[in-house]
Amino acid sequence: MVRQVPRRRDHRGACRRVRAIKLREGSLSAGSINKTLRLLARILDRAVRRGYLEKNPARGEDSRLHEPTPRRIWLELDEVRSLLNAAGDYRRELATLVLAGLRISELGGLRWRAIDLANGTLMVEESKTEAGEGRKIDVIPLLLSELKLHRAEHPEAGSDDSCSRLQWDAPRDRSNSRGRLKTILKRANTARAEEELPPITYVTNHTLRRTFASLMYEAGAQPTGLMAQMGHKSSKLALESTRSG
Numbered sequence: 001m002v003r004q005v006p007r008r009r010d011h012r013g014a015c016r017r018v019r020a021i022k023l024r025e026g027s028l029s030a031g032s033i034n035k036t037l038r039l040l041a042r043i044l045d046r047a048v049r050r051g052y053l054e055k056n057p058a059r060g061e062d063s064r065l066h067e068p069t070p071r072r073i074w075l076e077l078d079e080v081r082s083l084l085n086a087a088g089d090y091r092r093e094l095a096t097l098v099l100a101g102l103r104i105s106e107l108g109g110l111r112w113r114a115i116d117l118a119n120g121t122l123m124v125e126e127s128k129t130e131a132g133e134g135r136k137i138d139v140i141p142l143l144l145s146e147l148k149l150h151r152a153e154h155p156e157a158g159s160d161d162s163c164s165r166l167q168w169d170a171p172r173d174r175s176n177s178r179g180r181l182k183t184i185l186k187r188a189n190t191a192r193a194e195e196e197l198p199p200i201t202y203v204t205n206h207t208l209r210r211t212f213a214s215l216m217y218e219a220g221a222q223p224t225g226l227m228a229q230m231g232h233k234s235s236k237l238a239l240e241s242t243r244s245g
Contacts, residue, residue: 015040015057019065030065037064073207074214079188079200086187090180092150093164096122097205099143101212101230103128104177104205113159117151120144124231132231177205 015037022033041058048056075083080098087094096107100122109126116122120139127133139147150163181203189199209230216226227233 023065030067034064034067073202074211075200075203075207077215078197080211080215082188082192082197082200083184083203086184086191088184088187090184092146094184094208095143095146096163098208098211099140099146099215100137101209101216102137103132103209103231106132106231108162108164110163111159112151112157112161112163115139115147115151115163117144117148127231129231129233131233135228135231137229181205 018040019033019037022028022036028036037058041056044053044056044058047053075098083098084091084095093107096102096110097104102110102124106124106127110122111125114123114125120141122137122139124132124135124137127135151157185200185203192199213226213230216229221229
């Protein structure tokens, strides 16, 4: 009886086929596909350690797709004003995001007790990072005016009430705010077209946060100070939001 030698499988070719299938589907970006491949590589690392594979086929430069350099996008002040004018009932929340640099989750947890209208400060009590919790933000005059008007419109609100729940049934988060931003952007661009101004091409919650950093640098803020205001662990992260970054 002749013993058959098992055919050697082309594991690297299989990884390339997975990559090609995901590309053809067109539902994932290069970055998302690469994240999937990196997860696969970690799983196969364990298979190599246990002797199931001689070499990890998901490792190597040729297994990854080229990812374009992320765009560092911020808004100019006139674009900020256009969005605020188009925001309607969302104006005060939008103003707080772009003029205080809050994460969307931080805005959702913002309560009136954390806003000191007399001294012009805002305390972030809840954040996704340790560096973000407990930080105090100096509220600029434009935002302070918006918050004072917001407070005057809701005198019945207690100190423990959520600011974002005063106008909506649930606090804002990244998923339920995305559609709202698209609607505001469409309105803003309609108004800008009537004024013969260029359209605003791209707005996300991160765009608003980077805009805050850009405006603060233009006003003379230093990296370490902005790092504290934004809840970053290093000034390098704050610098990524600048025009030179």
